[in-house]
Amino acid sequence: MISVQNVHKSFGDLEVLKGVSLDVNRGEVVSVIGGSGSGKSTLLYCINAIEPINSGKILVDDVDVHAKETNKDKLRQKLGMVFQQWNSFPHMTVLENAALAPRIVKKMSKEEAIEIAKKELEHVGLGDKLDVYPTKMSGGQQQRLAIARALAMKPDYMLLDEVTSALDPELVGEVLDTLRLLAEEGMTMICVTHEMGFARDVSDRVAYFHQGVIAEIGEARQVITDPQNPLTQKFLSKVR
Amino acid sequence: MNSLFTPLSWSDSGLILTGVWNTIIISVVAIVVGTVLGLIVGFLRAESNKAVNVLFGSVLDVLRSVPLIIQLILFSTFVGAMGNPLAPFVAGSIVLSLYTMAFMSEVFRSGFESVSPSMQIAARSLGMTKWQTIYHIRLPIGLRAVFPSWLGVSLSVIKDSALVSVIGYMELLRTSEQLISRTQQPLEILIGVGIFYFIISYPLSHYGRYVERKMAI
Ligand SMILES: Nc1ncnc2c1ncn2[C@@H]1O[C@H](COP(=O)(O)OP(=O)(O)OP(=O)(O)O)[C@@H](O)[C@H]1O
Ligand SMILES: [Mg+2]
Secondary structure, three states, X not given: XXXXXXXXXXXXXEEEEEEEEEXXXXXXXXXXXXXXXXXXXXXXXXXXXXXXXXXXXXXXXOEEOXXXXXXXXXXXXXXXXXXXXXXXXXXXXXXXXXXXXXXXXXXXXXXXXXXXHHHHHHHOOOOOOOOOOHHHOOHHHHHHXXXXXXHOOOOXXXXXXXXXXXXXXXXXXXXXXXXXXXXXXXXXXXXXOOOHHHHHHHOOEXXXXXXXXXXXXXXXXHHHHOOOOHHHHHHHHHHO | OOOOOOOOOHHHHHXXXXXXXXXXXXXXXXXXXXXXXXXXXXXXXXXXXXXXXXXXXXXXXXXXXXXXXXXXXXXXXXXXXXOOOOOHHHHHHHHHHHHHHHXXXXXXXXXXXXXXXXXXXXXXXXXXXXXXXXXXXXXXXXXXXXXXXXXXXHHXXXXXXXXXXXXXXXOHHHHHHHHHHHHOOHHHHHHHHHHXXXXXXXXXXXXXXXXXXXXXX
């Protein structure tokens, strides 16, 4: 379980997270929606210990993420993360991209790492691209590679930060289908997204972020189709 | 035209080969040492804060902007005055290596800086440590990006090595000068020397373009 408890986070004088609390259970998919600059990405970065927090607490399977004694590199192995920019490693083939971390982080043998990488690449529909260099692929394919690369570490959780926002519209579908597949397989996910249809159909719950706080959180369909908070209503009427 | 002087003959080839060899050896030393030091300094510069950079930067600026020939003369005169004159090869290697390092460090710095922070965060998010990220991601991507500039600096070092002749190093130019004063055949000899530099540089820069195309990513 991921448990975010009253987290405050500032960049200099700018307080970006103003007391955020959120529990995500194993097997649950939570979508995070909200306006630009409301702190959605920052929350994911704090969960993954990429950014430190000022106060509050974040627990991942009861491990305090930001405690001094926590091995953050080890912790990140549990938390797969995919970003808006796919950040393929351009000097490696698709297969090498996905096999690198299992090999050097988990110290698997080369054969083992390649086997796992292959499996995850097939999983996201890139089984025929193993020896291609990622820059020769479309954005949608590279984003699926990023997902496979994260999955090859066998994470318990996936943190997804607007993974379709940088894609051409015709490529969004293939990536969302991949995420839908993961959700059906029971992967625990926190998805920051602007795709309201995806949030409504795929997630269990939706959290609406407004200026550093969760202004509304609830069952996905209810939040998207029948929001209670006037702020959520306003936001949703704008993005529709 | 010249019964007073001994014309160029096959017996001079030993001297010429010594010159060729010495040019190659001092160039290789300067490129290797300059590359290794340049990598370290370039990395430190890409990593460090403004204050450190200003300090580093001004030393490097001096090395880059004072003409090499002056650095060579100053250094060997200074070391000589201290009472322990260095062999021309040693003094020349030191100055040429540091001079090379000054250019290489900028090349590598821009390479390291060409790898976006988001690329590094992506690597860290997979559980890679800071050093794994440097070794497996930043270094290879950065080096590929600057390979053409690295080759350019290396080629100009080969040419600049001719200047080490001013402190008495018997590289190709200096052996040629000796031959010229003996044979009075400057045209033939200097054309020969020119062809040597061309034969070295041209294939290298072609090879560079080939590698660049192959690595194009
Ligand atoms: N490293 C940083 N240093 C300083 N300020 C930052 C940094 N990262 C984010 N911010 C600021 O924090 C605020 C929240 O940023 P964040 O990226 O979390 O927003 P977001 O909800 O993800 O927005 P978007 O939908 O545009 O991605 C913004 O005002 C942003 O400018
Ligand atoms: Mg964001």
